[in-house]
Amino acid sequence: xxxxxxxxxxxxxxxxxxxxxxxxxxxxxxxxxxxxxxxxxxxxxxxxxxxxxxxxxxxxxxxxxxxxxxxxxxxxxxxxxxxxxxxxxxxxxxxxxxxxxxxxxxxxxxxxxxxxxxxxxxxxxxxxxxxxxxxxxxxxxxxxxxxxxxxxxxxxxxxxxxxxxxxxxxxxxxxxxxxxxxxxxxxxxxxxxxxxxxxxxxxxxxxxxxxxxxxxxxxxxxxxxxxxxxxxxxxxxxxxxxxxxxxxxxxxxxxxxxxxxxxxxxxxxxxxxxxxxxxxxxxxxxxxxxxxxxxxxxxxxxxxxxxxxxxxxxxxxxxxxxxxxxxxxxxxxxxxxxxxxxxxxxxxxxxxxxxxxxxxxxxxxxxxxxxxxxxxxxxxxxxxxxxxxxxxxxxxxxxxxxxxxxxxx
Ligand SMILES: *[C@@H]1O[C@H](CO)[C@@H](O)[C@H](O)[C@H]1NC(C)=O
Ligand SMILES: *[C@@H]1O[C@H](CO)[C@@H](O)[C@H](O)[C@H]1NC(C)=O
Ligand SMILES: *[C@@H]1O[C@H](CO)[C@@H](O)[C@H](O)[C@H]1NC(C)=O
Ligand SMILES: *[C@@H]1O[C@H](CO)[C@@H](O)[C@H](O)[C@H]1NC(C)=O
Ligand SMILES: *[C@@H]1O[C@H](CO)[C@@H](O)[C@H](O)[C@H]1NC(C)=O
Numbered sequence: 001x002x003x004x005x006x007x008x009x010x011x012x013x014x015x016x017x018x019x020x021x022x023x024x025x026x027x028x029x030x031x032x033x034x035x036x037x038x039x040x041x042x043x044x045x046x047x048x049x050x051x052x053x054x055x056x057x058x059x060x061x062x063x064x065x066x067x068x069x070x071x072x073x074x075x076x077x078x079x080x081x082x083x084x085x086x087x088x089x090x091x092x093x094x095x096x097x098x099x100x101x102x103x104x105x106x107x108x109x110x111x112x113x114x115x116x117x118x119x120x121x122x123x124x125x126x127x128x129x130x131x132x133x134x135x136x137x138x139x140x141x142x143x144x145x146x147x148x149x150x151x152x153x154x155x156x157x158x159x160x161x162x163x164x165x166x167x168x169x170x171x172x173x174x175x176x177x178x179x180x181x182x183x184x185x186x187x188x189x190x191x192x193x194x195x196x197x198x199x200x201x202x203x204x205x206x207x208x209x210x211x212x213x214x215x216x217x218x219x220x221x222x223x224x225x226x227x228x229x230x231x232x233x234x235x236x237x238x239x240x241x242x243x244x245x246x247x248x249x250x251x252x253x254x255x256x257x258x259x260x261x262x263x264x265x266x267x268x269x270x271x272x273x274x275x276x277x278x279x280x281x282x283x284x285x286x287x288x289x290x291x292x293x294x295x296x297x298x299x300x301x302x303x304x305x306x307x308x309x310x311x312x313x314x315x316x317x318x319x320x321x322x323x324x325x326x327x328x329x330x331x332x333x334x335x336x337x338x339x340x341x342x343x344x345x346x347x348x349x350x351x352x353x354x355x356x357x358x359x360x361x362x363x364x365x366x367x368x369x370x371x372x373x374x375x376x377x378x379x380x381x382x383x384x385x386x387x388x389x390x391x392x393x394x395x396x397x398x399x400x401x402x403x404x405x406x407x408x409x
Contacts, residue, residue, distance in 0.1 A: 079356050080374040083203040095183040097202060100172040101129045102158070102165075103190035107137070107147055108387040111394050112193050114144035120198045128176050130155050130168045161270040165295040166261070169242070173255040177248070185246040191338075191384035192243070192318060193393065195353055197401045201380050205317075207372035211250045214240035214316035215300035215309070216363050223292040225267040231259055238300035243318035243381070246299075253306055260302045268292035315367050319352050319382040336384055344389035349400045352382050 101107065107129070117125065127150040129137065135155075137147045152175055158164045169187060176182050184205045194201065205212070215238045224237040246254070271291040303309060321337040339348065355378045358367045369378035385393075 077368070077375045079377060081377075083207055094181065095206065096123070096179065096181045097125045097198075097205070098176040098179070098182040098185045099125060099127050099188060100169075100176055100185060101127070101188050101190055101192075102168060102172070103129060103131050104158075105131055105135045107142055107144065107190055109191065109193055109385060109390040110142045110144035110147060112390045112397070113146065115394060115397060116194050116198060117144065117146040123181075124202070125198070126176065126179055126182055128152060128172050130158075130172050133157060161293045161295075163265045163268065163294045165242070166264060166298045169295070169299075170255055170257075170261065173246075173251045177251055177255055182251075183248050185248070185251045186317075186381075187242065187244050187246075188318070188381060189243065189383055191386075192381050193383070193385050193390065195319075195349060195380055195382055195400070200402070204371055204376065204380060205245055207374070208313065209247065209311070209372075211247050211303075211312045212245040212315060212317045212371075213250075213300060213303060213312045214244070215303070215312065215314050216240060216360050216365070218362050220362065223268070223297065225292060227267045228263050231263040232301060232305065236301055236304040237297065238304050239297055240300045240314075241316040241318065241320075242295040242299070243316050243383075244299055245317050245380075247311070250303065250308060250311070253308065254299060254302060257302055260305060261298070264294045264298055268294045268297065313369075313371065315358055315369060315378065317378075317380040319355070319379040320384065338384045338386060339382075339389050340386050341388035341392050344385065344392040346396050346399045349382070349393070352379055353377055353400065355379060 107113070117127075125146075127146050129147060129151045131137075131151050133155050136151050137149060139148065142148065152171055154171060156164055156167060156171070158168050172187070173185060176185055196204075217237075218239045221237070221239055223239075224232075224234050226234075269291075270293055303312060323337045337343075356369055356375070358369065358378055359365075360367060369376050
């Protein structure tokens, strides 16, 4: 989980994102999730007051956060859409992609994934699903054959914002590493859709020796806890999306980590506010420092500590759009956009496919997306989509799945 605000730059094929304090959006997000997916047992009552106060603050503060346009880099290197002639292992008998899903129980978008995997040979990919303990996938509850019996048998109950989330990610990686043919490891949410066909996704990630991990230094972030010293020093503290694509080497580092993870369990916790809490959220160091959301820091920080940042593309392959929508009364504005039936158009997908750079306002950095040394379009997956949206997209998949994003306008 992470918080960004993004918007399409008009015609420029870019996305601008602004990171802000997670706490600000907690209440809105929890409310939305609570209605959309009751599996997440979040307690959000205590955040009502805080959310209101912080949102008022944010409405003012945001004016300063939106900086200059992302596309002012005068970057004219062409985006490459073909993988022909590139030197990387195209022997799909030897290298598999591992698709690792985090879900509560059902896989709402199974119709799209079924279509996606249908055209792939079984030896080219593996699927792992972390669902709530005891839940198993069968013909009775999913139409996607690739999901059947792919649930982890040692899954745990995941609480949003708790270390259980990163524990579940590690369980998925540990399981996926059992298959020596798995070479790239995608962490995906149950509201995620693929933007391209398998071949394109395969070539994209295999053309690079790097992992794709959204990672940056947020100077406004106060989630670092000094008690993590000396295991985690503050200069190694990173933030970013939990939706990563990892090389086997990095998957092994994360699954085998026995020092940084325990430190997160002990010292990175979200705060529980009592309903009677009347403090000022902006002026209380104690609360700020101890409100920590493990999954938006763990993988990034671990890779930094291990000195592996030279081996990552510092961005996520999974698109999410964050929006402040005044029409969502009672949700205090900020929330990740859920693409519903009405939004599920080829045009929407093509706009996402066409994005070529991401602006990190907090670091004054524009990330021009590349893989294997070639400029590429940024995203292979997108979230969050509803089941109804998936049913609408399934009829239009042919119009965007194998499309050349350069032609999409
Ligand atoms: C791919 O690898 C498999 C297993 O090692 C091997 O049998 C096959 O001949 C290879 N195919 C190509 C085209 O290199
Ligand atoms: C979990 O156990 C079931 C039944 O033994 C098995 O079919 C399934 O493959 C297991 N899941 C994984 C991810 O190995
Ligand atoms: C917050 O509450 C949950 C259960 O509601 C508990 O497991 C967790 O330890 C609490 N966190 C802190 C920091 O007190
Ligand atoms: C911060 O909040 C905690 C818990 O509500 C309280 O005990 C502490 O006194 C507060 N500190 C300041 C500086 O307001
Ligand atoms: C997959 O998409 C690529 C373009 O990204 C296209 O060239 C190719 O023909 C597609 N493959 C299939 C099997 O549809």
